[in-house]
Amino acid sequence: MMIRSATAADLAAVAAIYAHYVATSVATFDEVAPEAAFWSGRLRELDERGLPFLVAEEEGEVAGYALASQWRPKPAYRHTVEDSIYLAPGRTGRGLGRALLGELLPRCAKGGxxxxxxxxxxxxxxxxxxxxxxxxxxxxxxLKGVGFKLGRWVDTELMQLDLTR
Structure with a gap:
């Protein structure tokens, strides 16, 4: 397994992984998977902001991805991010999420x-x-009952890590 920065060549695989979760789970509250242009824009935006967008590669395939995006759009939030980690179906439970988050956090800290x-x-x-x-x-x-997807109301749990400690 190799963790590396995402490239444009990875975006079709990233889109397919995310589309799986959009269609089958409440891991994301998106109900329609974004088109390929969204992912190109996302990669460009994160790169411009100096925020990490990583992929886990196994056997030459993208097995998962992680990214950090600005928590809220207002300028005062610029030093706070939300992390997102998604693994390809069949690739869970093998340490990929741990490897991705383990690389994502130091890159966030290095970026301020x-x-x-x-x-x-x-x-x-x-x-x-x-x-x-x-x-x-x-x-x-x-946050209780903030999302409605797949016929049910879903709570979200907020967790936070202070990188200055």
Whole structure:
């Protein structure tokens, strides 16, 4: 496995991974998968802001990705990001998420980021929250019933990591 910065050549695989979660889960509240142009713009935007967009490559294929995007659009939030990690179907439970987050956080710190927020849909599956806790994220709150997808209301758990400690 290799963790590296995403390139334009990776975006079709990234789009396919994300589309899987859009169609089958509440891990994202998107209901329609974004088109390829969205991912090109996202890569460009994050690069311009100096924020990491990483892929995990296994056997020459993109097996997952992680990125950090600005938490909120107002300028005062510029030192706070939200992390996103998605793994290809069939590639979970093998340490890819840990490897991606383990590379994402130091790159955020190096880029002047102070706070990282994780917004985790409460799916009843503890994996994402456990991964974040393993890296020192702490519970910051719960938003109840804020998303409606796949016929049910979904809570989100907010977790936060202070990179200045």
């Amino acid at each position: 980021i102070r706070q990282v927020v994780a917004v985790i849909a409460d799916t009843g599956e503890p994996g994402s929250a456990a991964l974040h806790r393993a890296f020192g994220f702490e519970a910051a709150g719960r």
